Every structure is written in C-alpha cells, then in structure tokens.
Amino acid sequence: MALWAQPSHAALVHFCWAGSNGYTMTGSMEFPDLLLGADVVTQDEVTRFRIAGFKDGELIGTWDLSDREPNDTWYLRYFPRTMQFPTNGEILGPYDQGWNADGTAADCDEDEFGFNAGNYAQDFCLQGRWIEESGVPPQKPFIAQTTAPTDPACAGPALLSKRRK
Template sequence: MIRTALLLALWAQPSHAALVHFCWAGSNGYTMTGSMEFPDDLAQADLITEQDVTRFRIAGFQNGALIGTWDMSTREPDDTWYLRYFPRLMQFPTNSEVPGLFDQGWNADGTAMDCDEGEFGFNAGNYAQDFCLSGVWIEESGVEPQKPFIAQTTAPTDPACAGPALLSKRRR
C-alpha cells in the first residue's frame, strides 16, 4: 500500500521544464530579448518546434526603449507562429541550417508585415532576420539571414545584448 502511494505520488509530480533565454542584436539599435520553456526530456532532442514549446515570450527594443512584446499565451489564431530550435546546441537554426521549410516566425511571417496594429513580431528567413511592428516591416532592423542566433541559460540583463555571454556567435 505504501509502495503504491509512493509511486502514485512520484507520477503526480509536475514535469520539469527547460528554460532558455536569448538576446538578439539587429541593426540600427534594434534588439530583442526573450525566453522559452519546453519539457526537460526534449533538452537532448535534435530539434524542437513551436509544437513542443510550453511558454514563449519576446520583447523588442530600439536603442534600449521597448517597442513591443509578443508571447504565445496571448497568440491570436491568425498570428504566425513557427519555431525551430536545436536544444543540444542551444541555437536557433538560421538560413541554410534550417531543417524544413520554415526558419523563425514569431508573430511575423516571411514578409515581416503580418503582425497586427499595435503588435510586434520577429522573422528569420532566407532574406534577413528582422522585426515587424504594427503591420510594417522594419527593414532597418534587419541583419543577414546566416547570422548565428544562440540561447543561454541565464536571462539577459541588458536589452542592448552587450554582455559577452549575450552576443550571438558561431558554434565551434
């Protein structure tokens, strides 16, 4: 009886989630911070997608001033939402590293013009990595599509992505 109760209690424990943070530096003072969670048991997977993510949020900045936020918990049915992430490498694949048809579309599709009025979004595709703000492509935020985009275990403390651990770099 005690053994059964113990096993039931262990199974009833909440599952743990892996939490990663990221800080993206675009052009002309545009940056983005964010975080996401996914089940711990996927930390060694080859790839996770938006279907695996349990929590996700981003905040966009220009010269340190907040310009918009988006998170999957308030996602509208027509919001673009696709994500590719290599958990073992702690890296979002970009450009030719992307398996399949989509790179990143976080409330912004390949045109980076589909976020709604008053909304913010991020897109990484074969043309650039850039922002969408109130349905407008913010072309001057963009960087080349192959720029590495890494994640980390500590939260960024600077929206300018200035800390040494926050700068995206190529994996070695």
C-alpha cells in the first residue's frame, strides 16, 4: 500500500499597525493551520512573514523573513485564538515582538526596516536608527485580521477594532 503525502495547510493572517505621527505598518504571516487553536505561536512556527512601513502613506521600508540575515533580530509571539499580538509583557519571557528590531529599535541594518514592541513602546527601526516619533504606548492593542488591509493608514473599520476578550 502506498502512502501519499498530504498537502500542508497554512493559516494566513494580516495586520495593520498604526503608530504615531503618520507612521503605520502593514504585514502578513503564515503558520501551520494546526496551530490555530494553540495558546501561542512563536517565530519558530512562522513559515512566511513580511512587513512594510509607511510614513503618511508613503512606503519607507520593508522586511521579509525570506531575506533574514543571521544577525537580524527575530522574535514573535501571537495568540491565534484571539488574533492578537501580545504587547507590554502580556506573555512570559523577555520579549514581545522583535521583527528586525530589538528592544533598542536601532539594530536594523543600513537600508533596512524593522518593528519592535516591548515594555517601553511599539516603534520602528529604519536604517539602523530608532524612529522615536513612530512610537505608541506599549499596552496599545495589536490585532490581526483575516483580510488584507487595503489602506496603509489603517483607517478601515476592521483595522480599528478593539482588543478581543
């Protein structure tokens, strides 16, 4: 009897983050759909990930997991049941989110973009520099969605949703 490999299925989620002073970010990620009921998904389970940063609707930078260099910061926590990225120490461990930007938000390389969410703020790294004016308070909810954002300003009704309980 021959055994045939079954195709693997991936869950796809999108997000749009609204920072301060016209800074926003859109993105998407995939992970095995078997993890949709898990307590948490980490960077170790994410199979595809990409982000794009904007200032006043103009693209300022991107980062894609497929282009990750060995020294790029990469840690991610995601609650799939509530479609929420934990922020401000909502999860045990030293990190919340570090997407090509560590807690200083100044370690992305020249010509690179990154995002950090920790205990001080949620903010951008651009070309090796912390973009302090992009930051919002660390406890601001960060929710994912099933549809891709159509507005880099994160102005659609689904993108302005409150934290799910």
